[in-house]
Amino acid sequence: MWNTERFPHHEPCILYSVFRSARTMPENTFDIASKIDMTEVLNAVHQTSKELQTRYDLKDSKSSVELNEKDHKLLLASSDEYKLKAVTEILGQKLVKRNVPLKGLTYGAIQTASAGSVRQEISLQQGIPIEKAKDIVKLIKDSKLKVQASIQGDVVRVAGKDRDILQQVIALLKGKDFGIDMQFTNYRSN
Secondary structure, eight states: OOOTTTSTTSOHHHHHHHHHHHHHOOOEEEEEEOOOOHHHHHHHHHHHHHHHHHOGGGTTTTOEEEEETTTTEEEEEESSHHHHHHHHHHHHHHHHHTTOOGGGEEEEEEEEOGGGOEEEEEEEOOSOOHHHHHHHHHHHHHTTOSEEEEEETTEEEEEESOHHHHHHHHHHHHHSOOSSOOEEEEEEEO
16 A cells, blocks of 8 residues: 555655666676876886987987876987987887876977987877767667667767677777777766
8 A cells, every 4th residue: 555654745656656767777887998007107217218318329419208198198318319219219118008098198299409419299198078078879779789889078878778788889999990909987877
């Protein structure tokens, strides 16, 4: 029987349908993100700086690597382009050892600096760019899987009723190259 003392202002059929729909529609979600761990980048920069001081071919080249954490950028400098390329390769090796994805780096143009030296700026990707997020959502919607994909800031959230369908979405996204590194995070199941 319906307890009118506990719910005096509600009709039994309305409450039952609300409770029933909440029970039968559990939403499983996960986020697609693209983040770089800045502490690992900092460690790689320190290791690169140490190696620059000890390498014979780069000893007097005034080569350096600096990290600007606030702007998420690396600044590489050296005496010429050949030595700058060597610095870039060393940095890349150190980043790979520390599990930092190289897809998250955007290399700027090589610029000439004072006294014939050169420098290069590398941007570190934090978050999915809006164009890439739109491509990800379009691919998910075109796949006709029963999920909803939405852009939420710098991540894409995917929600669906069935965990298996979410696993299919992850496999679909891993099979396509968007030119960015993607992590699948915040996997929630209700």
